[in-house]
Amino acid sequence: MTNASSLQNGWTLSGTIMVTGTGSGLSSADITGWSYTVSEGSTSHSYSSADAGTYVNTYELLATATELIVPYPASPGRPYLQMNALFGAANLYWTTGGSEDTPYYSAAHVVTQLWSEYNPAYPSTTTEGWVIGTVTSAVPEIDPAGFGSVLALVAGALGVFERRRWHGSVVAVGVVQSNFCQAHRRHD
Numbered sequence: 001m002t003n004a005s006s007l008q009n010g011w012t013l014s015g016t017i018m019v020t021g022t023g024s025g026l027s028s029a030d031i032t033g034w035s036y037t038v039s040e041g042s043t044s045h046s047y048s049s050a051d052a053g054t055y056v057n058t059y060e061l062l063a064t065a066t067e068l069i070v071p072y073p074a075s076p077g078r079p080y081l082q083m084n085a086l087f088g089a090a091n092l093y094w095t096t097g098g099s100e101d102t103p104y105y106s107a108a109h110v111v112t113q114l115w116s117e118y119n120p121a122y123p124s125t126t127t128e129g130w131v132i133g134t135v136t137s138a139v140p141e142i143d144p145a146g147f148g149s150v151l152a153l154v155a156g157a158l159g160v161f162e163r164r165r166w167h168g169s170v171v172a173v174g175v176v177q178s179n180f181c182q183a184h185r186r187h188d
Contacts, residue, residue: 001036001133002124007105009115011040013092017083017133019063024071026061034083036092038107038114045109047085047092057082062128071129073098081132086110096129 001015015036019026034056035048047054060079062069071079078098084091090109097103105122107114124131 002131004105004120004123006123007115007117007120008038008107011038011107011114013038013107016136017068017081019061019068022063022065024060024062026058026063028056028058030061030063031056031058031081036083038092038109040114045090047083047090049083051085053087054083054085055088056084066135067126067131068133068135069126069129069131070094070096072096079129094130094132 001013001017003013005012013036016034017031018033020030020032031049033049035046035050037044037046039045049056058081059077060071061081062071070081073079073096076099078095078101080093080095082091082093089111091107093104093106095101095104102118103120103122104116104118105120106116122130
């Protein structure tokens with residue numbers, strides 16, 4: 001999420017919004033998950049779509065290969081994204097306005113308005129609208145020790161197979177295969 005610190009009354013915003021893919025006109029059904037944290041000094045509030053009492057409202061979002069955008073209004077209507085927690089008592093809201101509305105950016109926690117900006121000079125924009133987030137890809141973590149262990153086990157098993165082939169014994173093959181299968185399951 002874009003941390004628009006100049007508009008956030010001293011608060012810091014961080015978080016993620018997950019969408020089904022790219023395209024324009026994304027609706028609430030296209031938001032598959034979200035989480036965010038607002039902090040100021042030692043005070044912080046965190047919310048997630050996995051929490052009880054959360055919901056999302058949106059109209060006409062744009063997701064490109066690199067950005068999530070609340071577009072500038074192109075027709076009657078009001079492009080916006082609102083993520084609600086605590087049954088609506090806490091929320092994060094962006095709208096670029098529309099024929100009946102003013103551009104607005106806000107966040108609230110229970111009865112406290114953390115920030116509220118009408119006609120803000122939103123710091124991250126494109127010709128399409130406000131960039132409220134940029135794409136990050138999940139990078140799978142690799143356990144080198146685990147991978148190295150599997151390689152060593154395979155190499156060792158091949159060595160045992162070769163050695164047993166020379167000696168004509170098949171008894172150890174079943175044991176090595178069983179150990180390899182157990183080791184392989186641990187690293188899936």
